[in-house]
Amino acid sequence: MANTGYGKRATGDEEPHADPDFVHLRPRDREIALFVDHLEDGHAMGYKAIAAEHPCYGQQAVRVSMGRITLAGHLRWIKEHITAEDNSMRWVTRTYWSRTRRSAQWWAEFVRERRGRDVTGRYQAGLARVEEPEVPEGPAESEASEVRTPEAVRPEVDGKSGHESDEQPAEQPSVAYQVLAELRTADTRLPLSDGDCRALESLATEWLSRGASTDDITRALTDGLPADVTNPGGLARKRLENKMPPKKSTPGPQAARRARVTRVITACGLCDADERTAKIVSGLCPECLAMCEPDGPAYTPVPETFLPGPRVGGLPGADEVVDVTDRVNALRRAAGLR
Numbered sequence: 001m002a003n004t005g006y007g008k009r010a011t012g013d014e015e016p017h018a019d020p021d022f023v024h025l026r027p028r029d030r031e032i033a034l035f036v037d038h039l040e041d042g043h044a045m046g047y048k049a050i051a052a053e054h055p056c057y058g059q060q061a062v063r064v065s066m067g068r069i070t071l072a073g074h075l076r077w078i079k080e081h082i083t084a085e086d087n088s089m090r091w092v093t094r095t096y097w098s099r100t101r102r103s104a105q106w107w108a109e110f111v112r113e114r115r116g117r118d119v120t121g122r123y124q125a126g127l128a129r130v131e132e133p134e135v136p137e138g139p140a141e142s143e144a145s146e147v148r149t150p151e152a153v154r155p156e157v158d159g160k161s162g163h164e165s166d167e168q169p170a171e172q173p174s175v176a177y178q179v180l181a182e183l184r185t186a187d188t189r190l191p192l193s194d195g196d197c198r199a200l201e202s203l204a205t206e207w208l209s210r211g212a213s214t215d216d217i218t219r220a221l222t223d224g225l226p227a228d229v230t231n232p233g234g235l236a237r238k239r240l241e242n243k244m245p246p247k248k249s250t251p252g253p254q255a256a257r258r259a260r261v262t263r264v265i266t267a268c269g270l271c272d273a274d275e276r277t278a279k280i281v282s283g284l285c286p287e288c289l290a291m292c293e294p295d296g297p298a299y300t301p302v303p304e305t306f307l308p309g310p311r312v313g314g315l316p317g318a319d320e321v322v323d324v325t326d327r328v329n330a331l332r333r334a335a336g337l338r
Contacts, residue, residue, distance in 0.1 A: 006092075007042040008095055021099055024072065051063075066270065071282050075095075075269060078266060082262070096110070107283070115262070187222040189225050199233065207245065268284050269288075273288075
């Protein structure tokens with residue numbers, strides 16, 4: 001998978017999977033297109049990454065096929081220039097995949113519509129977040145919340161209404177408490193009691209609030225333990241206090257900086273060239289376009305020195321060419337080995 005916010009992206013408005021989707025492609029190109037089509041969104045789309053996953057083809061074969069798939073209208077690489085309200089700028093490369101075959105005009109319009117898009121809620125300095133469509137709440141959702149469940153209309157039992165119960169639900173332990181209680185499973189030298197877990201729960205909660213995971217807490221408490229631990233609770237407290245991670249300094253969701261796509265250009269899918277440095281035709285630069293031409297790359301004739309010469313039997317002479325295989329077989333027969 002690519003870094004969060006990058007990798008394979010669907011263009012949307014596509015037909016469902018069908019057998020004739022890539023029938024217009026060559027057999028190898030068709031197989032690689034089907035392979036890419038079934039990759040998850042966010043998967044790395046470089047030809048090296050795909051060749052590492054594909055069971056049959058190497059990097060060069062995948063590279064040429066990816067170029068031909070691009071020429072067929074299924075794939076485009078687009079660079080978006082993002083400008084935030086603090087005037088910080090950055091380029092982000094997007095990879096768009098379309099199961100439906102698209103024309104060059106369709107892709108040009110798609111690129112044009114990307115410009116001016118507001119990405120405030122999905123922008124973070126140094127990282128492009130995944131763009132997720134905003135689903136508005138419909139009337140069905142609000143009405144569904146008002147539907148009464150069968151439990152809510154149960155008849156009175158023993159003078160009490162159906163929604164009342166003598167039994168109070170058991171309080172679920174917090175995540176911080178659970179990670180402390182499970183330390184005895186991770187390392188038997190650190191068996192914390194219930195009192196130890198409750199006493200250290202606030203420290204573990206502070207760890208979690210600062211971005212640490214439960215695995216981070218477990219490793220910090222169990223790595224490098226001495227052979228004998230006489231006071232597990234005291235040792236755990238000391239490590240939680242001394243190894244406390246720093247507080248987060250990144251702004252929260254409410255402090256997100258406004259960001260907008262200020263420029264969009266098309267990039268070559270097989271190299272680093274884009275519209276600023278080369279003429280991009282159907283998603284490829286001229287050099288990559290020549291490599292992926294429909295008739296395939298042109299090979300020069302094989303020199304005569306690399307062609308096989310005539311086979312001559314018997315002993316080698318001054319101007320004779322010896323067939324090594326026949327000569328070895330003759331020597332083996334003469335020696336009685338076969």
